[in-house]
Amino acid sequence: MDISPYAVKAESIDALSVSPTLVQGRASYTVATDVGHSPPGVIQLRSSALNIETVNLARQTYGDFVPGCELRDMLGHVYVYVMDLVQGVAFCRARHQLLAPVMKHCLLQTTQDFASPSFQPKLEEIREGHPLLFRPDYRMVLNHDDLLEMNIHVDENTGRITGIVVDWEDAVISPFATSLGGLETILGIQTSTSYYFHPDHEFLRTSFWETLYETVGCVSDEDRRAIGVGRLLGLLRTHGFDRRPEKENAQPLVLGDPDLVCLEAMLSIRSHCE
Numbered sequence: 001m002d003i004s005p006y007a008v009k010a011e012s013i014d015a016l017s018v019s020p021t022l023v024q025g026r027a028s029y030t031v032a033t034d035v036g037h038s039p040p041g042v043i044q045l046r047s048s049a050l051n052i053e054t055v056n057l058a059r060q061t062y063g064d065f066v067p068g069c070e071l072r073d074m075l076g077h078v079y080v081y082v083m084d085l086v087q088g089v090a091f092c093r094a095r096h097q098l099l100a101p102v103m104k105h106c107l108l109q110t111t112q113d114f115a116s117p118s119f120q121p122k123l124e125e126i127r128e129g130h131p132l133l134f135r136p137d138y139r140m141v142l143n144h145d146d147l148l149e150m151n152i153h154v155d156e157n158t159g160r161i162t163g164i165v166v167d168w169e170d171a172v173i174s175p176f177a178t179s180l181g182g183l184e185t186i187l188g189i190q191t192s193t194s195y196y197f198h199p200d201h202e203f204l205r206t207s208f209w210e211t212l213y214e215t216v217g218c219v220s221d222e223d224r225r226a227i228g229v230g231r232l233l234g235l236l237r238t239h240g241f242d243r244r245p246e247k248e249n250a251q252p253l254v255l256g257d258p259d260l261v262c263l264e265a266m267l268s269i270r271s272h273c274e
Contacts, residue, residue, distance in 0.1 A: 018031035018032060018033055018043060019031060019034055021042070022089070023150050027046060027047045027048060028046045030042060030043070031043050040085040041082060041085050042083040042084070043072075045079070046079045046080075046081065047077070048079070049071075050069065050168070052071065055168050057142055057171075058168050061142045062164065064163070065161070065164050066163065066168070067083045067163060067165065070082055086162055086165055087162040087163065088154045088156065088163070089153060089154065090151070090152070090153055090165075091110075091185070091186055094156045095149060095189060097156060098110065098154070098156075098186075104204075107159055108204055109159035109160055110154055110159040110160070110161060110186050111187070111205070111211075112207055113159075113160055114152075114182070114183055114186060122236070123236075125228075125232060126232050126236070129229035132222060132225055132226035133175035133226055133233070134175065135226070138223065139175070141174070141175075142171055142172075143173070143178055144164060144167075144170075144179055145170045145172050145244070146167060147179050148238075149185050149186070152164060152182075153165060175226070175230050176226075177227040177229075177231050177234070178230045178231070178233055178234035178237070179234055180227070180231045180234065181231050181232075181238060182238075187201045187205060188265065190261065190262055192258065193261065194261055194265075195262050197265070197269070202269075205269070236263070239260070242259075
C-alpha cells in the first residue's frame with residue numbers, strides 16, 4: 001500500500017512543524033518535530049498496525065532504549081502513531097565515521113553498549129546444541145529480531161547507543177542470545193561482493209563479551225555454550241534467507257548468492273562467547 005499521499009497530512013497532527021527523518025522504512029513514513037518543539041517527538045504513518053502490547057513489553061524490558069508509542073489517529077487505512085524521539089542518528093549513517101581508525105574509542109563504547117568456510121559445521125553445531133536453548137532454566141527474552149544498522153541509534157560524537165527505534169512488529173519471545181549477532185552489524189561494512197571488518201574487530205568483540213558477562217554475572221559453562229548456539233541461530237535466521245524464515249514464501253539463500261557474503265564473514269570469526 002502506497003502511503004505517500006498521506007505524508008503531507010503529518011503536519012496536521014497536533015499542529016506540529018515537522019520534517020522527514022533521514023532513514024525511512026519500507027512500509028512507513030516518519031517525520032520528526034522541528035528544532036524548538038518541546039518535548040521532541042516523532043509521527044509515523046504506517047500501512048499496518050503496530051502491536052502496542054509488544055512495544056510496551058519492550059519498554060518494560062529495555063527501558064528508555066525503546067521509545068514510547070501510542071496510536072493517535074487513522075487517515076483512511078493508514079495508522080498514525082506518535083512516538084518519543086530517539087536521539088542520535090541511525091548507525092548506518094554514522095558507520096563510516098565510527099569505523100575510522102581515529103574513532104576506535106567511540107566504536108568501543110558502541111560495542112560495550114551493545115553488550116568463508118563451509119556452513120555445514122555451523123549447522124551441525126546448532127543441531128547438536130539447540131536443546132541447550134530450551135532448558136527450563138535458560139532465559140526466554142523479548143528479542144527485537146531485526147537489530148540492523150538502521151534500527152540502532154548512536155551518538156556520533158561519543159559512540160553511545162541512544163536507543164532502538166520502534167520497529168518492534170517482528171519482535172519475538174525467544175531464547176536469550178538469538179539477537180546478539182546484531183553486534184556484527186557495527187563491526188564491519190558490506191560491499192557488493194565482500195564484507196569487511198574493522199581492523200580492531202577482535203578487540204572490540206572481546207570487549208563486548210567481557211562487558212556482557214560482567215553485567216550478567218556468573219554464567220555457567222552450559223549457558224555459555226547455549227549463548228554461542230543462540231548467536232549462530234540468530235545469524236542464520238537473519239542473513240541466511242531472503243526474508244525472515246517465518247514469513248510467507250521465505251526461501252533460504254543458495255551458495256553463490258552475493259547476499260551470503262555477510263553470513264560467510266560472520267560465521268568465519270570466533271565469537272569469544274564461550
